[in-house]
Amino acid sequence: MKQKFIKIICAICVICGLSSCNDWLDVLPNNEQVTDNYWKSKEDVEAVIASGYYYMRQCVPTIIKWGELRGGTIYSINTSDSKLQDFNMTPSHTLCDWSNVYKVIGMANSVIMYAPSVEDNTYYDAIRNSHLAEAYFMRAYCYLLLVKNFRDVPLVLTAYVNDNASFDLAKSTEKEIIAQIKEDVKTALATGAAKGTYEEDWATKGRVTKWALYALMADACLWSEDYDQCVEYCDMILNATDAFRPVFMSNTNDWYTIFYPGNSNESIMELNWDYTTNQQSNNFSGLFTMSTSSTLKPTAEAVTKMKNETQTLKDKGITEDGRMGRMLLATYVPDNGMVLGWPTANQYLIWKYYGTDVQDITGGARVYQDANFILYRVAEIMLMKAQALTMKGSGSWQDAVNLVNRVRHRAALDDYDVNVSELDELTLLEEILDQKEMEFVAEAKRWYDLLWFGRIGNSKYKTQFIAKVIEGNQTTNQQWILSVLQDQNAWYMPLPQSDIEHNKLLEQNPYYGTTK
Numbered sequence: 001m002k003q004k005f006i007k008i009i010c011a012i013c014v015i016c017g018l019s020s021c022n023d024w025l026d027v028l029p030n031n032e033q034v035t036d037n038y039w040k041s042k043e044d045v046e047a048v049i050a051s052g053y054y055y056m057r058q059c060v061p062t063i064i065k066w067g068e069l070r071g072g073t074i075y076s077i078n079t080s081d082s083k084l085q086d087f088n089m090t091p092s093h094t095l096c097d098w099s100n101v102y103k104v105i106g107m108a109n110s111v112i113m114y115a116p117s118v119e120d121n122t123y124y125d126a127i128r129n130s131h132l133a134e135a136y137f138m139r140a141y142c143y144l145l146l147v148k149n150f151r152d153v154p155l156v157l158t159a160y161v162n163d164n165a166s167f168d169l170a171k172s173t174e175k176e177i178i179a180q181i182k183e184d185v186k187t188a189l190a191t192g193a194a195k196g197t198y199e200e201d202w203a204t205k206g207r208v209t210k211w212a213l214y215a216l217m218a219d220a221c222l223w224s225e226d227y228d229q230c231v232e233y234c235d236m237i238l239n240a241t242d243a244f245r246p247v248f249m250s251n252t253n254d255w256y257t258i259f260y261p262g263n264s265n266e267s268i269m270e271l272n273w274d275y276t277t278n279q280q281s282n283n284f285s286g287l288f289t290m291s292t293s294s295t296l297k298p299t300a301e302a303v304t305k306m307k308n309e310t311q312t313l314k315d316k317g318i319t320e321d322g323r324m325g326r327m328l329l330a331t332y333v334p335d336n337g338m339v340l341g342w343p344t345a346n347q348y349l350i351w352k353y354y355g356t357d358v359q360d361i362t363g364g365a366r367v368y369q370d371a372n373f374i375l376y377r378v379a380e381i382m383l384m385k386a387q388a389l390t391m392k393g394s395g396s397w398q399d400a401v402n403l404v405n406r407v408r409h410r411a412a413l414d415d416y417d418v419n420v421s422e423l424d425e426l427t428l429l430e431e432i433l434d435q436k437e438m439e440f441v442a443e444a445k446r447w448y449d450l451l452w453f454g455r456i457g458n459s460k461y462k463t464q465f466i467a468k469v470i471e472g473n474q475t476t477n478q479q480w481i482l483s484v485l486q487d488q489n490a491w492y493m494p495l496p497q498s499d500i501e502h503n504k505l506l507e508q509n510p511y512y513g514t515t516k
Contacts, residue, residue, distance in 0.1 A: 039114040042123035045131050052107035052138045053207070057271050059100045060373045061284045064296070066095070066149050066493075067444025072472015073302040074350075074442055078295050084493070086476035087484045091497035091512055098150070098496060101142045106160055108142075111135035113159040129193030134208040136188035137216060140181040141375070144220055147177050148448050151492045154506065155180060170505040171495075178224045185217040197244045204244070205263040206272035206372075211237055211246050215268045215376035218384050223448075225456060227388040234385035237268070237378065248378040252318075252412045255326050259352045259371060268376040275368030285369035288350045288442065290333075296350065298332060298441065301472045303348045306332055309413070309438060318412050321357070325412040329355070331441045350442045374443060379407055383436050390428050391456065397423055400432070407435050426461065429453065433468075451491060459488065487511055 038044055068074040069085035076082060084095050112135050115128055146153045155172035157180070172180075188194055194210040214236040221230035237246060246268045249255070258264045263272070273282040287296045298306065310324040323329045333351045353371040386403040389396035398420045405415045416431055436449050454465030466485045470478045484490045489511035500506055 039118050041120045042118065042127060042131075045111060045115045045118060045123075045128075048107050048111050049131055049134050052104050052111075052135070053271070055100050055103040055107065056138065057273075057283065057373075059104070060271060060282070061287060062095065062097070062100070063145065063373075064284055064287060064442065064444045066145075067447050068296070068442060069447070070469065071446030071450055072299055072469055073437055073446045074296050075299050075473075075475055076296055077293075081295070082475050085473065087481055087490060088476070089493055089512075091494040091500060091508060093494075096493055096496045098146060098153075098499075101146060102156065104138050104142045105156055108135040108139035109157060109159040112139070126193050129191040130195055133188040133191070133194035133210075133213065136184040137208040137213055140184040140188075140220070141216055143177050143181050144216065144223070147174050147181075148223070148451065149493050150495060150509065152509075153177065153495070154503070168504045168506075171507060175224075178220060181220045182217065185213050185220070188213050196242055202263055202272055202274070205267045205270055208269065211240075212269040212376065215381060218381060219376075222384050222388055223452060225391070227391045230388040231385055231392070234381050234388070237381050238385065246378050248382060248406065248410070250406070250410050252325055252410055253320055253323075255410065256323070256330050256352075256355075256357045258374070258377065260356050260366070262372040264377075266378045267374060268378065268381070270372040270374040272372050273370040275370040281369050282371055282373070284373065285353060285371065288353045290349060290351075290354055290365055292347050294349050296442065298348050298350065299472050299474050301474070302437070302441065303332070305434075305438060306348070306441075309411070313412050316412070323357070326410075326439065330357075331438075352442065379410075379439055380436075380445070382407060383432055383439070386432050387429070387452075390425060390432065394420070394423070394425075397428060400428060404432055404435055407439060411438070426464065429461075430464075454491065462488075 065076070065081060065084065069076055069081060070087070075085055080094065083089050083093055089096065111131060115131055115135070118128070143153075143155070151174050152171040154167075154169040155177055156167065156169065160167075189210065194208070194213055195204075196210055197204045198207060198209075214233045218230050218233040218237075221227070221233060238248075247265050249258070249264065249266045254264075258266055262270065273280040275281055288294055306327045309326075310328045313324045313327075318324065329351065331350065331352050332348045333355070334348060354365055354369070356366055382403045386400040389400040389403075401416055401418065401420060401423075408414070408416060418427075418431075433449055433453060437446055440446070450465055450468055453468070454462055459465075466482060469485065470481050473481060489509055492509055492511075494509050494512035495506065500508055
């Protein structure tokens with residue numbers, strides 16, 4: 001994997017004076033802010049893009065915790081992490097640190113600013129514009145991540161010219177940032193240079209493609225309640241006819257290949273690691289170890305839901321390969337690691353990042369912990385579209401139910417058996433959210449799905465949102481959560497204290513005070 005890029009970065013190591021040539025994503029330019037004297041060739045641009053992916057990978061443990069710990073499906077046994085899941089954060093907490101996210105943005109800004117002026121006879125417009133598409137995705141993805149966690153944040157669109165550059169920036173509003181995200185995606189797509197595939201199979205899933213840009217735009221539109229455009233961009237993936245396109249894998253027995261070996265047909269974009277070729281272990285496997293000391297575990301509420309789904313399949317006689325759809329020996333396993341069937345242990349552990357499909361006593365775990373981390377896959381696009389269709393009104397509900405049933409069928413579940421004429425918006429939304437919870441366990445989606453639910457329609461489902469958060473939380477007093485979440489500012493994290501202290505214009509999230 002990545003042989004072509006290793007050769008490119010080896011050359012850059014010589015050019016930039018780097019001392020070693022490891023995996024291409026592990027190599028950074030000499031100056032992390034990438035001065036304007038650096039940009040001489042297309043390989044220089046490639047190196048900065050590689051650095052952007054490097055920092056994206058560095059973000060993964062934080063991305064998982066941000067996306068899960070408040071959602072009630074996954075909880076942490078780490079005392080420090082519990083501050084987030086218990087809505088008891090302080091601005092000095094390490095989980096407020098957004099520095100790696102802004103490093104990705106910095107790399108993207110550098111490419112956007114300097115790549116157009118690189119004078120290299122071999123740097124054709126198609127290559128340049130493809131690089132720019134990758135940079136625009138990185139910047140837009142990171143800003144959407146920041147919006148979902150902090151709401152209003154500094155919108156940095158200018159590249160640092162040296163490490164001593166100083167930025168005192170006030171927060172931009174969520175509305176302004178979402179507008180920039182959408183503009184970035186449209187700009188990236190406008191040239192037609194965003195790739196559909198790359199020469200290497202891993203890169204088609206591990207680097208930005210037009211499919212990833214469509215998915216990101218659908219995500220941003222759903223978040224901003226632009227449902228017509230959300231459906232439009234979902235359909236660019238779901239209705240595509242390209243020979244090599246992401247496709248929903250409808251066979252239940254193929255579900256686990258999404259995670260092992262990874263880079264599946266269903267994947268739209270994932271961050272890649274590869275131990276066999278490049279001696280890479282991922283940076284989040286320690287969160288999901290096969291022991292009772294695993295940092296992140298499914299909550300009791302989530303375990304009940306997973307066991308119920310497993311039992312439903314067991315009652316139907318479905319036992320292919322010892323797996324029960326997307327649940328037992330796929331998403332989770334009992335802690336004794338030896339039970340092929342109904343779990344009997346008291347602890348349940350996440351298996352999708354650790355296993356090799358069906359677990360057995362002698363060799364079920366991966367030899368090397370190099371599972372990829374998926375940013376988007378087609379099942380999510382289907383359920384995003386179902387959410388948008390639900391919000392568009394009852395005339396679209398049958399189409400939403402059809403999408404839900406495709407996901408249910410792949411999990412070997414029966415139809416969501418409902419008379420659409422008797423449905424209401426809340427009931428259908430709750431079914432979609434239930435399917436998303438089970439389909440994307442530990443994929444950093446749950447909190448954002450709940451937060452979207454709480455926000456929509458001027459927070460008309462605020463009460464139900466808070467109830468769902470309370471339902472899943474098992475580490476703090478329910479009355480505390482009920483009290484805290486009455487203030488919608490508490491739905492977001494505090495801005496990092498160090499940035500408040502060093503940025504004269506930056507004001508704290510109102511829930512956490514305004515003292516600088």
